[in-house]
Amino acid sequence: MTQYSRVSGSVGLITLKNPPVNQLSAVVRHGIVDTVQKALSDPKVKSVVICGQNGMFCGGADIKEFQTLANMRGPPLIPMIHSIEAADKPVVAAIEGGAFGGGLELALGCHYRIAHSKAKVGLPEVTLGLLPAAGGSQRLPRLIGVPAALSLITTGRHITAAEALQLGLVDQVADHNTVDAAVKFALSVAGQSLDARRISNFQCPPVPNMDALFEDVMQKVRTTARGAIAPIACVQAVRAAATLPYTQGMQREKELMATLFTSGQARALQYCFFAQRVVGRWSMPSGARWDTSKGRPIHKAAVIGLGTMGRGITVALAQTGLSVVAVETQEKQFMEAKKAVSNMLERGAKRSGKPLAHGKITYSQSLQAVADVDLVIEAVFEDMGLKKKVFQQLSAVCKPGTFLCTNTSTLDVDELASQTHQPELVVGMHFFAPAHIMKLLEVVYGPRSSPELVAVVMELGKKMGKVSVAVGNCRGFVGNRMLKPYRDQAYFLLEEGATPQLIDQALEEFGFAMGAFKVSDLSGLDVGWKVRKEEGLVQPGGGSGKSARIRNGVRYSPLGDLMCEQGRFGQKTGRGWYQYDKPGSRDARPDPWMHSFLEEYRARHGLVARRISNQEVLERCLYAMINEGFRVLEDGIAAGPEDIDIIYVFGYGWPRHRGGPMFYANMVGLEIVLERLEHYAQANPDMPTLQPCSLLRKLVASGSPPVNKWKEVIKNVRSQL
Numbered sequence: 001m002t003q004y005s006r007v008s009g010s011v012g013l014i015t016l017k018n019p020p021v022n023q024l025s026a027v028v029r030h031g032i033v034d035t036v037q038k039a040l041s042d043p044k045v046k047s048v049v050i051c052g053q054n055g056m057f058c059g060g061a062d063i064k065e066f067q068t069l070a071n072m073r074g075p076p077l078i079p080m081i082h083s084i085e086a087a088d089k090p091v092v093a094a095i096e097g098g099a100f101g102g103g104l105e106l107a108l109g110c111h112y113r114i115a116h117s118k119a120k121v122g123l124p125e126v127t128l129g130l131l132p133a134a135g136g137s138q139r140l141p142r143l144i145g146v147p148a149a150l151s152l153i154t155t156g157r158h159i160t161a162a163e164a165l166q167l168g169l170v171d172q173v174a175d176h177n178t179v180d181a182a183v184k185f186a187l188s189v190a191g192q193s194l195d196a197r198r199i200s201n202f203q204c205p206p207v208p209n210m211d212a213l214f215e216d217v218m219q220k221v222r223t224t225a226r227g228a229i230a231p232i233a234c235v236q237a238v239r240a241a242a243t244l245p246y247t248q249g250m251q252r253e254k255e256l257m258a259t260l261f262t263s264g265q266a267r268a269l270q271y272c273f274f275a276q277r278v279v280g281r282w283s284m285p286s287g288a289r290w291d292t293s294k295g296r297p298i299h300k301a302a303v304i305g306l307g308t309m310g311r312g313i314t315v316a317l318a319q320t321g322l323s324v325v326a327v328e329t330q331e332k333q334f335m336e337a338k339k340a341v342s343n344m345l346e347r348g349a350k351r352s353g354k355p356l357a358h359g360k361i362t363y364s365q366s367l368q369a370v371a372d373v374d375l376v377i378e379a380v381f382e383d384m385g386l387k388k389k390v391f392q393q394l395s396a397v398c399k400p401g402t403f404l405c406t407n408t409s410t411l412d413v414d415e416l417a418s419q420t421h422q423p424e425l426v427v428g429m430h431f432f433a434p435a436h437i438m439k440l441l442e443v444v445y446g447p448r449s450s451p452e453l454v455a456v457v458m459e460l461g462k463k464m465g466k467v468s469v470a471v472g473n474c475r476g477f478v479g480n481r482m483l484k485p486y487r488d489q490a491y492f493l494l495e496e497g498a499t500p501q502l503i504d505q506a507l508e509e510f511g512f513a514m515g516a517f518k519v520s521d522l523s524g525l526d527v528g529w530k531v532r533k534e535e536g537l538v539q540p541g542g543g544s545g546k547s548a549r550i551r552n553g554v555r556y557s558p559l560g561d562l563m564c565e566q567g568r569f570g571q572k573t574g575r576g577w578y579q580y581d582k583p584g585s586r587d588a589r590p591d592p593w594m595h596s597f598l599e600e601y602r603a604r605h606g607l608v609a610r611r612i613s614n615q616e617v618l619e620r621c622l623y624a625m626i627n628e629g630f631r632v633l634e635d636g637i638a639a640g641p642e643d644i645d646i647i648y649v650f651g652y653g654w655p656r657h658r659g660g661p662m663f664y665a666n667m668v669g670l671e672i673v674l675e676r677l678e679h680y681a682q683a684n685p686d687m688p689t690l691q692p693c694s695l696l697r698k699l700v701a702s703g704s705p706p707v708n709k710w711k712e713v714i715k716n717v718r719s720q721l
């Protein structure tokens, strides 16, 4: 797992060999300890270079080893890095590809660092619920200063070699063969004193107003962390570097790591890391899979409809380098969209430092312009009649074999597919607004969708920088289907005595970016109102008598309809569940009007307000959502719990440090979730979404296996259907 050779006569070359990213598994650590020892004791060797095979220096500690302490065998990282730093021969890290986490900490123990110009470096431990505890939290501030180290360690962001050079994190950047450059460099520094190269001996560069700096950073970190503990521990560790001698700082680093290492948050975040990779290995109920389905290249794509979503999708496609035909038939929207897309591209280019993708887009007001494209994404208004018409036209206009995708968020993808000559070439691409920014893409296949098309769209999602999750077709797919019972419970709780602020506060304290009512104000109450009207659920004035709160035999809250009747559509009208300074403003303030509105509503329906606890808010909203998640799994709409969790973390503001709803259910204990659902279902027999799903019962009966073992139980359940 490590290879050793002597090159250029006097340089000991140690190569880390552990695919896929040369992670520092026990066997690699053994190899490093042995080969460093060999190099240092060989009188012919005057200096040492450490590199990684296959163009990657090192992806850090082996995250799989973190699952249990028992896995952590082999030489520990810290003394290994100390012995490299203490060596009396110069050790040079040759960084190709990347040096992350323990990989960068290893490089910080070396006396010199040379990076390839395309390499990236970073300390992303915080994203795994940890801190750089192999000396990284102590060495980095000593090398690049406290403010820069805080920025890197608390965010975990990866930086380019150029930025690393500017910060003084690397000593040289190479454009060609980094190992050759490092060997040459190692030859040039052989025999030189290393006193000034051992970072642990450095004093942290002084910071003016240090207390104020740390207070300020801590405040910011607490706000953005939304309850995550690792970023806070990272600040504390850097503070130790800034205020304590190295040895004491290391002790503090160790104590902080001990708290984080076994925390539920670290487990959740590490689960998310692997879940994100699991969803890339998609499968369909037909047995088609990512590794047996091959796509074909897409050279030219089209977007139909340049409203908010269509504009974002156009930008996302253009940024991949594809040629894009953007079609909008309405003159006013057409002119506005051209300008908006161009501005969005400019802002994107500024943000990323990459060149503008303008030239790749051609605009048209005619559907005929898409005749020769390879793939179309329809993004017209969310109306089945309109979308059906567009699909009929596309089927007539496009060349045979063109892939047709719809950006619907709820409508039946199969029904749209049935409007075309080749229904197997139709899938849903459910983007999230703003489509060029939001990371999630739900790829919705129907029973007839070809695996080739799913492969093409999953690949396209990757090129757009999305986390794509393949899911089956049903109302609302995975994300919106699970959101409905969550939102319904929030409305029912309002009826029973809660306020929008109480519910939102409970959800935000849990870690959601925004509570259910703030989200509703942001997306607009009128959107759901229109859908409910089409479904025949809305009664003027909310209806009266007992039936006002029942539709199709199940509990229904007309509160949202009543709000819309009053023109309270949310942020866009300056009034919704909250009040805003003016239409379009984002600063939500409690509205005293709500109090009388709810009192009057409760009085009309004979409801007596009661005290609602945060615990009830969380249990009813989250467990109703989770219960629907089990139904999604039972129906085969999602291939596994990871798919659901990634959808929620990347598309719905679920706090990553809680791992996603299905992981969270597992953390709480499936038997507890089941018991609480039974309790609430009994108290509310008119809420069938609280009736525990049979898959949940079966999992509990199977001894509540860990989340990565659910697929086996699901397979059994499905085989019995």
Ligand SMILES: CCCCCCCCCCCCC/C=C/C(=O)SCCNC(=O)CCNC(=O)[C@H](O)C(C)(C)COP(=O)(O)OP(=O)(O)OC[C@H]1O[C@@H](n2cnc3c(N)ncnc32)[C@H](O)[C@@H]1OP(=O)(O)O
Pocket: 020, 021, 023, 059, 060, 061, 062, 063, 064, 077, 098, 100, 101, 102, 103, 124, 125, 128, 130, 131, 132, 133, 134, 257, 258, 261, 262, 274, 277, 278
């Ligand atoms: C009382 C208790 C006290 C306990 C105290 C314990 C003390 C312990 C002290 C130890 C201190 C250790 C401190 C160091 C910690 C770390 O280093 S944590 C790891 C930090 N590194 C990372 O977070 C990097 C993670 N990887 C990535 O970001 C990317 O993989 C990449 C390196 C940028 C490459 O990206 P890309 O090319 O897109 O490939 P991927 O698809 O992401 O990955 C390819 C496969 O590699 C697997 N993988 C990646 N990194 C790791 C890793 N570090 N460990 C294990 N496996 C890794 C990844 O899962 C992919 O595999 P598949 O899932 O099979 O596809």
